[in-house]
Amino acid sequence: MTFDDPLLIVLIVIGAALLIYAAAAIKIVSQFEKGLIERFGRYDRMVDPGLRFIIPFIERIKRVDMREQVVDVPPQEVITKDNVVVTVDAVVYYQATDPVKLKYNVANFILAATKLAQTNLRNVVGDLQLDEALTSRDVINTQLREILDEATDVWGTRVVRVEIQRIDPPVDVTEAMHRQMKAERIRRAVVTEAEGEKRSAILTAEGVKQSRILEAEGQAAAIREVAEAEKFQKLTVAEGEGQAIERVFGAIHTGDPTPDLIAIRYLDALGTIADGRATKLFLPTEFSGIASSIGALKEIWDGNAEE
Numbered sequence: 001m002t003f004d005d006p007l008l009i010v011l012i013v014i015g016a017a018l019l020i021y022a023a024a025a026i027k028i029v030s031q032f033e034k035g036l037i038e039r040f041g042r043y044d045r046m047v048d049p050g051l052r053f054i055i056p057f058i059e060r061i062k063r064v065d066m067r068e069q070v071v072d073v074p075p076q077e078v079i080t081k082d083n084v085v086v087t088v089d090a091v092v093y094y095q096a097t098d099p100v101k102l103k104y105n106v107a108n109f110i111l112a113a114t115k116l117a118q119t120n121l122r123n124v125v126g127d128l129q130l131d132e133a134l135t136s137r138d139v140i141n142t143q144l145r146e147i148l149d150e151a152t153d154v155w156g157t158r159v160v161r162v163e164i165q166r167i168d169p170p171v172d173v174t175e176a177m178h179r180q181m182k183a184e185r186i187r188r189a190v191v192t193e194a195e196g197e198k199r200s201a202i203l204t205a206e207g208v209k210q211s212r213i214l215e216a217e218g219q220a221a222a223i224r225e226v227a228e229a230e231k232f233q234k235l236t237v238a239e240g241e242g243q244a245i246e247r248v249f250g251a252i253h254t255g256d257p258t259p260d261l262i263a264i265r266y267l268d269a270l271g272t273i274a275d276g277r278a279t280k281l282f283l284p285t286e287f288s289g290i291a292s293s294i295g296a297l298k299e300i301w302d303g304n305a306e307e
Helices: 006-025 099-104 109-126 130-135 137-155 171-252 258-273 287-306
Strands: 026-029 033-039 042-047 050-053 059-065 069-079 085-096 157-168
Touching: 006 026, 026 033, 026 059, 033 099, 042 099, 059 099, 069 109, 085 109, 085 137, 099 137, 109 137, 109 157, 137 157
Parallel strands: none
Antiparallel strands: 026 050, 033 042, 033 059, 069 085, 085 157
8 A cells, every 4th residue: 555545545634634523622621710612602511620522613612710800990080079089990809600601691701890890989989078088998898899799790700809009189189188187297296295294284283282291291290299298398397396295295294284285375375465565464363373383394394404
């Protein structure tokens, strides 16, 4: 059999055709993909990742990426509730949940998701004041994700999250905000400084007050100590004088000391009466008894003096 043999040529052609047919029938679906097999242009079945076989020229396979995808929403101007024009851009993260819906229910999912995100972003930000829009990014992200997730469910996708990248107000508004922020910081600094001075003055006054109280308490304690000392001194002197008088009377008279005490009192009274200005002197009837007592007292005194 030579190459000029028609039978050989036919066999070669048939073999090549079989190889081409086998190559066309063998398909590989990657791990992150799902395969959609169409027969004569109509969806027939879905296959999982791995080596798959189809009928060439009758069936064809379309692959759907099941990984999480990112849609970049271009910057756009949005008017807030207080009529301030701000520039907003965001990114949307989505993931396919139903490859059939994603492939057949929307022609261009990226474009559709972008336009949908732009429209709803304007609606969400337009319902907020400028200050709320600048400080409530988490609220905007949550609301926009819920809206997009519900809208894209018919396309077989799930919106994982939405992130606002930036919200830029106009230049004049930005400058006014900077001036306001600077004024607020200056005000806080002045208030803080005043509070510090007030606190310092209060602490100083409290310190002076405590110092004066302690000083007064110290003086009061000193006065009490001095008074106690004087009291003790006077009591000691009085006690000594009392003991001296008792000893004198004990030495003068060992019996009843009443006449002697009366005599001493009379003598003191006479000294007061006869002070040089009296013209008359009256003596009691008991003077003779008193005089005898005085005489006896003098004898005892003289006797003690001689001893």
